[in-house]
Amino acid sequence: MTVVVGLLHPGSMGAAFGAQLRLRGHTVLWCPDGRSDATRRRAQDAGLRAAGLPEIVARSEVMLSLCPPAASEQIAADVAELRTGSEAVYVEANAVAPFRVQRIADSLGPTPVVDAAVVGSPPVGGKSPMLYLAAAAGHTDRIVELFAGTDVRTHIVGDRLGAASALKLAYSSYQKVSRVLAAVAYGAADAYGVGDELLAIAAERTGSYLVETDYIPKTAARAWRWGPEIEDTAALLAAAGLPDALMHAAAETLARWDSCKDASLDVTEALEALRAERDDPS
Amino acid sequence: MTVVVGLLHPGSMGAAFGAQLRLRGHTVLWCPDGRSDATRRRAQDAGLRAAGLPEIVARSEVMLSLCPPAASEQIAADVAELRTGSEAVYVEANAVAPFRVQRIADSLGPTPVVDAAVVGSPPVGGKSPMLYLAAAAGHTDRIVELFAGTDVRTHIVGDRLGAASALKLAYSSYQKVSRVLAAVAYGAADAYGVGDELLAIAAERTGSYLVETDYIPKTAARAWRWGPEIEDTAALLAAAGLPDALMHAAAETLARWDSCKDASLDVTEALEALRAERDDPS
Numbered sequence: 001m002t003v004v005v006g007l008l009h010p011g012s013m014g015a016a017f018g019a020q021l022r023l024r025g026h027t028v029l030w031c032p033d034g035r036s037d038a039t040r041r042r043a044q045d046a047g048l049r050a051a052g053l054p055e056i057v058a059r060s061e062v063m064l065s066l067c068p069p070a071a072s073e074q075i076a077a078d079v080a081e082l083r084t085g086s087e088a089v090y091v092e093a094n095a096v097a098p099f100r101v102q103r104i105a106d107s108l109g110p111t112p113v114v115d116a117a118v119v120g121s122p123p124v125g126g127k128s129p130m131l132y133l134a135a136a137a138g139h140t141d142r143i144v145e146l147f148a149g150t151d152v153r154t155h156i157v158g159d160r161l162g163a164a165s166a167l168k169l170a171y172s173s174y175q176k177v178s179r180v181l182a183a184v185a186y187g188a189a190d191a192y193g194v195g196d197e198l199l200a201i202a203a204e205r206t207g208s209y210l211v212e213t214d215y216i217p218k219t220a221a222r223a224w225r226w227g228p229e230i231e232d233t234a235a236l237l238a239a240a241g242l243p244d245a246l247m248h249a250a251a252e253t254l255a256r257w258d259s260c261k262d263a264s265l266d267v268t269e270a271l272e273a274l275r276a277e278r279d280d281p282s
Numbered sequence: 283m284t285v286v287v288g289l290l291h292p293g294s295m296g297a298a299f300g301a302q303l304r305l306r307g308h309t310v311l312w313c314p315d316g317r318s319d320a321t322r323r324r325a326q327d328a329g330l331r332a333a334g335l336p337e338i339v340a341r342s343e344v345m346l347s348l349c350p351p352a353a354s355e356q357i358a359a360d361v362a363e364l365r366t367g368s369e370a371v372y373v374e375a376n377a378v379a380p381f382r383v384q385r386i387a388d389s390l391g392p393t394p395v396v397d398a399a400v401v402g403s404p405p406v407g408g409k410s411p412m413l414y415l416a417a418a419a420g421h422t423d424r425i426v427e428l429f430a431g432t433d434v435r436t437h438i439v440g441d442r443l444g445a446a447s448a449l450k451l452a453y454s455s456y457q458k459v460s461r462v463l464a465a466v467a468y469g470a471a472d473a474y475g476v477g478d479e480l481l482a483i484a485a486e487r488t489g490s491y492l493v494e495t496d497y498i499p500k501t502a503a504r505a506w507r508w509g510p511e512i513e514d515t516a517a518l519l520a521a522a523g524l525p526d527a528l529m530h531a532a533a534e535t536l537a538r539w540d541s542c543k544d545a546s547l548d549v550t551e552a553l554e555a556l557r558a559e560r561d562d563p564s
Contacts, residue, residue: 098474119483132479157476166474171483174467174492177528178460184524185456188515191522192380192448194439197414201401201453210456233470240473241557242466243538246459249531256525275523 002026003146006060006088008075009035010043013129014066016122019046020150029056057082062146064091066118070228072096076104083111089139091116093131095172097232098162099239105161112139115161117168123151132157132164169233176226177250182209183216184253187271213267220270223257230254284308285428288342288370290357291317292325295411296348298404301328302432311338339364344428346373348400352510354378358386365393371421373398375413377454379514380444381521387443394421397443399450405433414439414446451515458508459532464491465498466535469553495549502552505539512536 002025007018010030018028029051030043043050057063057079065075072094079090092104093116105113113135120129128151133140136159144154157163189198202210209215219226234247256274265273284307289300292312300310311333312325325332339345339361347357354376361372374386375398387395395417402411410433415422418441426436439445471480484492491497501508516529538556547555 130483155479157479160475163474163476167471167476167479167483170467170471170474170476170480171492173470174460174463174484177463178456181456181459181463181528184519184528185452187524188455188519188522189449189452191524192445192452193442194445194449194452197437197439197449198452201412201449202456210453237466237470240470242469242473243535243556245531245534246463246466246528249525249527252527253525274525 003061004029004059005146006030006056006063007048008056008063008065008079009067009071010039010046010048011067012042013118013122014064015039015042015046015048016124017064017066017152018043018048020123020152021146022047024149026146029060031056053078054082057088060088062089062091062142064093066093068225068228069095069232073100073104073107076107080107080109080111083108087112089114089142091143092165093118094165095168095229095232096165097169097235097239098165099235100232101162101165112136113161114139114143115164116143117164119168119171127151128153130155132167134158134160134163134165166236169229169236172229173233173237173247176230177246178209179215179219180250180253182212183219183270183274185210186213186216186267187274190271216267217260217263217265217270219254220257220260220265220273221262223254224261227251227254227258285343286311286341287428288312288338288345289330290338290345290347290361291349291353292321292328292330293349294324295400295404296346297321297324297328297330298406299346299348299434300325300330302405302429302434304329306431308428311342313338335360336364339370342370344371344373344424346375348375350507350510351377351514355382355386355389358389362389362391362393365390369394371396371424373425374447375400376447377450377511377514378447379451379517379521380447381517382514383444383447394418395443396421396425397446398425399446401450401453409433410435412437414449416440416442416445416447448518451511451518454511455515455519455529458512459528460491461497461501462532462535464494465501465552465556467492468495468498468549469556472553498549499542499545499547499552501536502539502542502547502555503544505536506543509533509536509540 004027007030021028028048030048031053032050090111091114101115115134117132118129121127130153133156140156189195230247230251234244237244286309289312303310310330312330313335314332372393373396383397397416399414403409412435415438422438471477512529512533516526519526
């Protein structure tokens, strides 16, 4: 049984999710209003069908919100304005704090909301990310069924709205802030001429992000996107009574890379951008 | 050729270094004044010889400072007061910022200072930590010779005072703050009932600290010691023009565990101590 899915708004992850749904014969609608040429090409390549937001909201049986985290509430608000009271499920799949998922659910009124989160790379070239799901069982089951037979694996983590998002943020707080730490540590060693020795130490520990200096420019290029996600993680930690200082500090550190949005830098350029003032460290 | 080494003040790392030197026939003096019974036993087991600080300073050809980082400057000051102008080398082997190494060198006047740092576990049971060294070549060569044939490996990183300490702090900023992050991330997931799912994600990445929850209570027990080291790393980063916010935040986070000094906790107790107020995270 194929269904109509509204995809809001396809970036690289969303387009790949859309392509997987297309392979199973589902119809995937997306809204090109105000989107870049790159996004249009990506949607076209993925076999998605362009439509206005009113049509998407009216026709979709499942709405899937997969966007930069900072846009998630606005997208839900846009949908809420147009909502006609169908039985569509709204899947909030972005890396946002549980309180925001709750606010989105509240804003959508009677529309059932599934809290979801993606861990892993976009499902292209055999990669198979995990889509974590949390909501009442009937609703999560519909999403499990939707992705059955695709490269998107699904995993229900219970019926508590926010649990999937909390899992995502908890994991990415470690993963992303470790990346920030790795950049800072390498910069410090490099400033004293002992960058190679640092990497030699790190290499003795398998899997250490420290050895992956090629990732430093990627962290810089993604800083604009990671910052809001990490600030949301701070909110999550505060709500759990846990210290949020590391997350605020990571966001503050990432903000130094604001001007590097999606840039192609080398390691030296990325570290240069990280330094506010290039003082002599001696 | 055996020499007289003054060890200030042997904790578990220092005692193990002393035992290695004893195995090569060197005389190792230590000062029991005001030290705990555990320290005395450890020094005795390692074959170290008790002596007053004036005797240690007068007789030692090499003085090795290996202590909690916060004590390093006081120890140097104590030695400086007693200094008789011999040709002894002072090895500052603690995890302190380069500016502090320089201050110690300045306070010791004509005494040659070798900047050093230990990476790895104490040299017992076949473990062989690396002692990084930075100073004028003649002085570092003496220390390389001193540890020749022991389980303490040596590695000269140049002649710039502070380079060895910078290497140590850069590495431990990553390693220790990642440990703090791992504890915080696990606590966040646990608060939403998805701790096991977090560990399952982390297990797919080899070497991730996230999987090692047994280490969370160890981090809590060591917080009193890691805090000052990480604050010094903040100073190092600031001097290099790099953002120090993550280090201050890590020290602030560790301070929540101040009351857990050397305690034997389980994971639940350690997380409980990390939470300032146990709010309901829903």
